[in-house]
Amino acid sequence: MQAINASVGFDRKMWRQDIRGSLAHAAMLAHVGIIGADDEAAIRDGLAAIAAEIESGAFAWSEALEDVHMNIEARLTERIGEAGKRLHTARSRNDQVATDFRLWVRDAMDGLAAQMEDCIRAFVQRAEEHAGTIMPGFTHLQPAQPTTFGHHLLAYAEMLWRDRGRMLDARARLNADCPLGAAAMCGTGFPTDRHMTAAALGFDGPARNSLDAVGSRDFAMEFLAACAICATHLSRLAEEIVLWTNPAWGFVKLGDGLTTGSSIMPQKRNPDAAELVRGKTGRITGALVGLLTVVKGLALTYAKDLQEDKEGVFDAAESLTLCLAATAAMVRDMTPDVGRMAAAAGGGFSTATDLADWLVRELKLPFRDAHHVTGRLVAKAELMGVELTGLTIMEMREVEPRIHEGVFGVLSPAASVASRRSFGGTAPDNVRAQVAGWRERLA
Numbered sequence: 001m002q003a004i005n006a007s008v009g010f011d012r013k014m015w016r017q018d019i020r021g022s023l024a025h026a027a028m029l030a031h032v033g034i035i036g037a038d039d040e041a042a043i044r045d046g047l048a049a050i051a052a053e054i055e056s057g058a059f060a061w062s063e064a065l066e067d068v069h070m071n072i073e074a075r076l077t078e079r080i081g082e083a084g085k086r087l088h089t090a091r092s093r094n095d096q097v098a099t100d101f102r103l104w105v106r107d108a109m110d111g112l113a114a115q116m117e118d119c120i121r122a123f124v125q126r127a128e129e130h131a132g133t134i135m136p137g138f139t140h141l142q143p144a145q146p147t148t149f150g151h152h153l154l155a156y157a158e159m160l161w162r163d164r165g166r167m168l169d170a171r172a173r174l175n176a177d178c179p180l181g182a183a184a185m186c187g188t189g190f191p192t193d194r195h196m197t198a199a200a201l202g203f204d205g206p207a208r209n210s211l212d213a214v215g216s217r218d219f220a221m222e223f224l225a226a227c228a229i230c231a232t233h234l235s236r237l238a239e240e241i242v243l244w245t246n247p248a249w250g251f252v253k254l255g256d257g258l259t260t261g262s263s264i265m266p267q268k269r270n271p272d273a274a275e276l277v278r279g280k281t282g283r284i285t286g287a288l289v290g291l292l293t294v295v296k297g298l299a300l301t302y303a304k305d306l307q308e309d310k311e312g313v314f315d316a317a318e319s320l321t322l323c324l325a326a327t328a329a330m331v332r333d334m335t336p337d338v339g340r341m342a343a344a345a346g347g348g349f350s351t352a353t354d355l356a357d358w359l360v361r362e363l364k365l366p367f368r369d370a371h372h373v374t375g376r377l378v379a380k381a382e383l384m385g386v387e388l389t390g391l392t393i394m395e396m397r398e399v400e401p402r403i404h405e406g407v408f409g410v411l412s413p414a415a416s417v418a419s420r421r422s423f424g425g426t427a428p429d430n431v432r433a434q435v436a437g438w439r440e441r442l443a
Contacts, residue, residue, distance in 0.1 A: 006063045007307050008071055013314055015054050017103035018068050019047050021096060021180060024200035026087055028193050034090065039083040046080040047072075068100070069093050090190040091183055094214040094302045098179035101310065103201065105223050108317040109171045115324040116164040116230065117442065122331040123157040124438045126150070131435065132428035134413050135251065135341035136350060143348025146413035149336055151426040154434055156237055161441075163230035170226050174219040178203035182213035185301040215301035217291065217309050224288035227316045231281040234323050238277040241330060245271045251341050252334040258326075273326045280319040287312030345413040349378045349388055354410045354419065363402050373400045 023044060030040035050072055053059040065071045070093075077084035127150035137147035178198035181188065187210045194206035207213035244251035245259075254271060262268035290312045294305055352374050359370035376399045381388050384395075389411045396403045409415060421427045 002063060005066060005304075007067045007310070008061055008063055008065065010311050010314060011097075011307075012061055012068045012071070014100045014104045014310075015068055015072065016051070017100040017107070018072055018096070019051050020103060021099045021201065022047055022072070022087060024197045025091055025180060027200065028196045029086075029089060031196060032191050032193050034190055034192070035083075035086045039086050042080045042083040043076065043087055046076045046084060049079060050075050067093070067097075069096050090188040090192050091181065092185075092214075094184050095179045095182040095210075097306075098182070098214050099201070101217075101313075102174055102179065102203075102219060105220055105313065105317075106171060106174055106202075108313075109167050109174070109223060112227070112230075112317065112320060112324070113164050113167045113171075115321065115328075116160050116167070119324050119328045119331070120157045120160050120164070120438070121442060122328045123153045123160070124435055124442070126331055126334075127153040127157070127431060127438075128435045130336060131431040132417075133336060133338050133341060134345045134417055135336075136345045136347065137426075143344075143350045145353055146345040146350050146416045147426040148417055148428060148431055149341065150428070150431040150435070153331070154431065154438070156233065157438060159233040160230070163226065163233060166226040166229065167223075170219070170222040173222065175202070176204045177207035177213065178205065179207050179213035182207060182210035185214050186210055211301045215298070215306075217295055217306060220309055220313050221288065221291055221295070224284070224291055224313060224316055227320045228281075228285045228288045231277075231284040231320055231323055234327050235278045235281040237327060238274040241274040241334070242271050242278070244334075245269070245274075249340075249344075250337055251344070252336050254330060255333050255335075258330055258333055273330055277323045277326050280323055284316045284319050287316040342413065346387060346389075349381065351388060351411045351413065351416045352378055354416045355388060355407065357419075358407055358410045359400070359403075362404075362406060363400070 026035070026040050026043040026047075029035045030037055035043075050059065053075075059071075059075070061071055062074075065074055073084065073088065076087065130149040130153070131151075133149040134146055135149045135152065136143050137145045137152070178194070178201055180197045180201065181192050181194035198204070198206045241252070241254070243249055245254055254269070254273075256269075258271075258273045259269040260272045262270065291309055294308045298305055355377065356367065356370040356374040359365045359373055360367050363370075365373065377388065377391065377396060380395065380399065381391050384390070389408065393403065393405060393407075396407065410419070418427055421430060424430070
């Protein structure tokens, strides 16, 4: 029973939040006259001493005391005597753990949002450096249209900005309600001031319903959902880095600090950092599914099942912290092979759309007719084993007699990229303008 019941092995991560909540609760108890000023001072000094013990590693955690709350309270009573026993007046472990957990998740949200912003800065910096670096763009992982490396990187900046927004939105909802003072489930008969404790802990106000306060964990679900979406975005980039660093692609190189070797093959430079970002996404998504599954069958209010809410959250936060740090490091470290990218950008008939657009602009063909003519020209070039630029004007006129020499001005990847000047397009000047906008936004 002790083994299955104890949570101190993992919930002691919340000791800072537990002490912070207890300090706020003690101050409120003294303010409304439930405990004396001397008791409140003794509690404050005792908790400060316990915090120092935990920081130094001298604190003796006991599984027999079940959780972080009882461990700290028992040690407080050892240190200050009767005053320590008064601390738990007008609260329960139910509202205590709900409060501690919210405080811990809120701190994690702040840290992760800051990391996301740092990662965005890395994308923006490299996008500025490579606003005009041409590379192939893909749909279905097949050559589609030329783009720029800067434009590609800014796509991930956009994703992470939304991830940051999701995290901050979730934080706002979490912060609306402080559970402290809801007690076991129905509030308390003592004349407490829950607005005071909510303000002391940085919440917008106290939770309005005591049953919801102790029985709900949607703030943790929303946190995990935000983590899982962010991790999924990082995993997409990680997959691209795995492909790009493969010598068959050769688009980028990572330094020795972010790759590993092989125990038997001396030539290997494995992109393990990227692979682990990709792999850790599974456990983050798993934590979300796990918590949803734990809570889905729980009648109000508290049940011991909710002890299972924390380990997945702790692990997901730690995993996403590592993933964001690794991603920012890889983005700052990667060295693009500009020549290799540019050469690849011209393959796979990637300027076929530019040819179709040219036929519409210059020859006034309806787009569907232009699409058909372009398809025939692509088939002709494929049969001859050349790119579109390898066709002569006479060979093109066999398909469409009105084609003239001006067509060659749109068939290079550089011309294709430069022409994409519509808002949000890949033209280098657009990318530079977006970089400027990002710098203003991040400032």
